[in-house]
Amino acid sequence: MKEEKEAVSETVCNGFEALYFAALDSDVKLVTGVPGYPVTSLMELFLKKYNLTKTDDSTCRASWLTNEKVALEVALGASVSGRRSLVLVKHVGMNILSDPLITSVTHTIGAGLVIIAGDDPGVKGSQNEQDSRWYGKIVEVPVFDPSCPEAAYGIIRRAYELSEETRIPVIIRVTAGLEKSKGKIKRLPAASALHPVFDRSIWKLRMVEKHQHFHSNVYPVLENESENTDLNEVRERGNDEPIKGGGKLGIISSGFASSVVEDFLKKSGKDKRISRLILNLVNPLPVKKIKAFLKDKQKVLVVEESEPVIEEQILIAGNICGKKTGHLPYGQITSEDIEFALENIEKENVLRPVDSSLIESGKKGRAAICEDCPYLPLYHFLRNIDVQVAGDMGCSVRSAPEPLAAVDVSFALGSAISVACGFEKKGIAVIGDFALAHSGILGLLNAVNEGYEVLVLVLQNEVAAMTGGQKVPDLRKMVEAVVSDVSFFDMDNETNKHSAGSELSLPYLITEKLALPGISVIFIKGICRKY
Structure with a gap:
């Protein structure tokens, strides 16, 4: 968080409930979304609270819409009028809303606007396995990737502050794994009800000048945030796991995959022997922090879902293992995947055997038309x-x-x-x-x-x-x-x-x-x- 604040209450909840509580505490007035796995259950939390007929505050509203571009445009309207807004979509919905999103960055907004993109590693309820973190590079906005309920709560609170400081939207990428995770969160005092409106002075600049202004004045703020935020945490271990040559071993992870790493290391007894860099803010990438972490490591395993977004940006370091080297699979990450990767960490490249049983189980588990479907x-x-x-x-x-x-x-x-x-x-x-x-x-x-x-x-x-x-x-x-x-x-x-x-x-x-x-x-x- 930007400022140290004393918690007003503590509660145990799952990751999606943490996002919900954080939005309430952030004075979010408008929630729009398009149904889809895995964000449907998150929106249902808001629908119970934000209903014009069931709340004393008629300025609060949550509603399903039929199109993601429209959902973002409605939220942009709320933002420029000084009302904090939240947009919930699944990963393919990011493709639909990308047009106004990209323009909004140099156009600028008013009150804080956050987009929660629900990714689907493992393709359990989607037509593809897309990674929304890439939109950080395309759109040039901050992308948070919460690892646990505590991080999810802190990320929402900070995301709205950062959005208003920079006058741009912020993306938070979540997965179904976050919803299943449980943890204790400390709820902070509610945010002020006073939020900025759209500043028309931006129209003094031509379109090309707006982009120049963004890179001169806004993006450096985001880079500084990424390097210095407590949400990106280094856990150095003095008695490192020995590997061939006597060098040190490290793990860089982001999102819910960080929780998978932590659970595996604790169960295997290696949590005090392997240094970790846990990234909850992944765009802009904290380059300086990563370089410092890599400096004394012989091997570093990058654990992330679904694509090698972080790995590809630091692969040039030469001591990186992950999806590109075959140590980890694309898509969802399990404890077994991490165990396999660490067992083969001394190898430059790994040829992972094709699991025929997984293919067969996939065929059997394919979603089919309901037996009583009228069509x-x-x-x-x-x-x-x-x-x-x-x-x-x-x-x-x-x-x-x-x-x-x-x-x-x-x-x-x-x-x-x-x-x-x-x-x-x-x-x-x-x-x-x-x-x-x-x-x-x-x-x-x-x-x-x-x-x-x-x-x-x-x-x-x-x-x-x-x-x-x-x-x-x-x-x-x-x-x-x-x-x-x-x-x-x-x-x-x-x-x-x-x-x-x-x-x-x-x-x-x-x-x-x-x-x-x-x-x-x-x-x-x-x-x-x-x-």
């Missing part, structure tokens, strides 16, 4: 139709692998319509109503404007079924306003269920619309059995 008849029909089908990052993506093999490709949330527009012949876009509201509606507008040929099947279950059952806006009237050929089909209608091959059946309707020129949209209603 199963549709997926079975799509499997056997000789037409290219673009799916989306909703439930339909689970129909891509065998045994359904219904959709052919699926790239991003809201992408199905635009992808299908690129097919050589008229194809099908299968998109959920949440994905349509997220960004698919833009693809539909462009399809209409450019005269593409596509059949759009909107799976209207009225919830975001992949992320917790959040409500979805009804866009039927909006679609009818731009598309002339719009139909509706109810999967749960008993008459439809017993009309296979008739004009009342869904296969007949799809076949009919595929034969027509231009754009057709079919809203297919089905009640999600899970929600």
Whole structure:
């Protein structure tokens, strides 16, 4: 923390609860987010507290939105008017909000604005294994990577102070591991309710001058923060673990991986024999502190999830081991991985054997369509139709692998319509109503404007079924306003269920619309059995 303050209370909580308490104590007035693993459960904590109908403070609000770019833009509006704000998204959501985020850094903001990016090492509930820490380099903002509940609380408190000192947003990268971790936090006095508003004097500078101003006046403040913050902690050991040649061994870690390291070292009895550098602020990287740590070490293991973000920046030191050298795997880190790395630390490079059992268990554990999903008849029909089908990052993506093999490709949330527009012949876009509201509606507008040929099947279950059952806006009237050929089909209608091959059946309707020129949209209603 910037200032030493006496704690007003202590509590034991998990990492996400620590983030929640810290936001409350930081006087955050607005929380926006888009549902997705692993941040959904964090947002639910705020929804219980920040509700206009359930709080005495009508200036507090928390709400789910359907698009990450919009979520950040709403938060930016709060910031420039002097209200601290928080944005919660999963890692792929960072791609969506990056446009206004990058501009906001040189544009400057007002009150503190923090973005919590939920990463998914191990790809347990996502379409890829992306590392949000890279956005620190792209956007040129601070990136915190909390290792435990205590660090998470302190990071939020400091992040809002730093955001207002530098007039830029701050990113905090979290994983599901942080939510599972338990620890004691010391809650500090609540932050002042007075926060800065947007300073219009920045408009005296041209765009190029704003960037020059940032690097001359703002980034040095961030570098100084990284080098001197107590959140980046060195734990030197005098009786170091002996390795070949008599040199010293060290470990550099960041985020929840630091807790994995600590647990392993304590259980193995090596916690007092291996020096550690624990990084909770990873961008800008504390170069001077790292150089000092490396100076007397023969070997240093870099432990991080998911990508070698830190390792790649210090690899030139020559004594670094980690993902790039094969000592550790990409993605999630376990105690077994650390044990393997330390057993092979004297080797320059390690060829890790492929674990065939992991591959087989992955096949068995692959998420599948619910057995009572109302859309199963549709997926079975799509499997056997000789037409290219673009799916989306909703439930339909689970129909891509065998045994359904219904959709052919699926790239991003809201992408199905635009992808299908690129097919050589008229194809099908299968998109959920949440994905349509997220960004698919833009693809539909462009399809209409450019005269593409596509059949759009909107799976209207009225919830975001992949992320917790959040409500979805009804866009039927909006679609009818731009598309002339719009139909509706109810999967749960008993008459439809017993009309296979008739004009009342869904296969007949799809076949009919595929034969027509231009754009057709079919809203297919089905009640999600899970929600």
